Amino acid sequence: MESLLPFLLFAFVASITPGPTNILVLSHSSRRGLVATLPMIVGACAAAALIVLAVGIGVGETLLQYPRVQQAMAWGGVLWLSWLAWQILRSAPPSLAATGRPDEGFGVMSAAALQLVNPKVWMMAVAVVSVFASDGDEALQVLKLSIAFLLVSVPCMTLWALLGVGSARAFASPRAFSRMNTALALLLLVSAWVTVVV
Numbered sequence: 001m002e003s004l005l006p007f008l009l010f011a012f013v014a015s016i017t018p019g020p021t022n023i024l025v026l027s028h029s030s031r032r033g034l035v036a037t038l039p040m041i042v043g044a045c046a047a048a049a050l051i052v053l054a055v056g057i058g059v060g061e062t063l064l065q066y067p068r069v070q071q072a073m074a075w076g077g078v079l080w081l082s083w084l085a086w087q088i089l090r091s092a093p094p095s096l097a098a099t100g101r102p103d104e105g106f107g108v109m110s111a112a113a114l115q116l117v118n119p120k121v122w123m124m125a126v127a128v129v130s131v132f133a134s135d136g137d138e139a140l141q142v143l144k145l146s147i148a149f150l151l152v153s154v155p156c157m158t159l160w161a162l163l164g165v166g167s168a169r170a171f172a173s174p175r176a177f178s179r180m181n182t183a184l185a186l187l188l189l190v191s192a193w194v195t196v197v198v
Helices: 004-016 019-031 034-056 058-064 067-089 108-116 119-132 138-170 174-197
Strands: none
Touching: 004 119, 019 034, 019 067, 019 174, 034 108, 034 119, 034 138, 058 138, 058 174, 067 108, 067 119, 108 119, 108 174, 119 138, 138 174
8 A cells, every 4th residue: 555654654743743532541541550441442452443344335424415514523522522521520549559550440332432422533534535545445554544544543542551650650740740730621611612612
């Protein structure tokens, strides 16, 4: 595929730049650790890759024809992210000795569902398909793009989780951790509400 290198660059930028999912990964890993955050990372990245695939087989065109569905998704995502920001704001500082059990917190299904109601992910998928899937065997190309997106996004989101683990050590005092949670909650609110206000 001629467009693979530009696509990999696009996928890297789309995955590494701050956004609601990355902020949630950072917050979750700072409270529960890397191991407990890995299912969330896999769920979010797999859902985004599946959305690219779904858009490539025609779901995106249907979505673009119904602006009210887009609006409902946007408001549903914003409300859910606002609730998650509230949960981050009121969460207690973790014990640095905690192991971060995988069954706690935001899991695979929650992370995947977040991608499904996130209009930014759908618009990114529409851009991917329209720009990087050329004529010819489009279904095979879209499948390759989906897999490539998954392979790029997992390490990018894992970097955010590692940043969260490091921030938990840097903000070890309850007061510093509370300040970090306040900043993360505000960042999450801004990143969520900017999609419906602008």
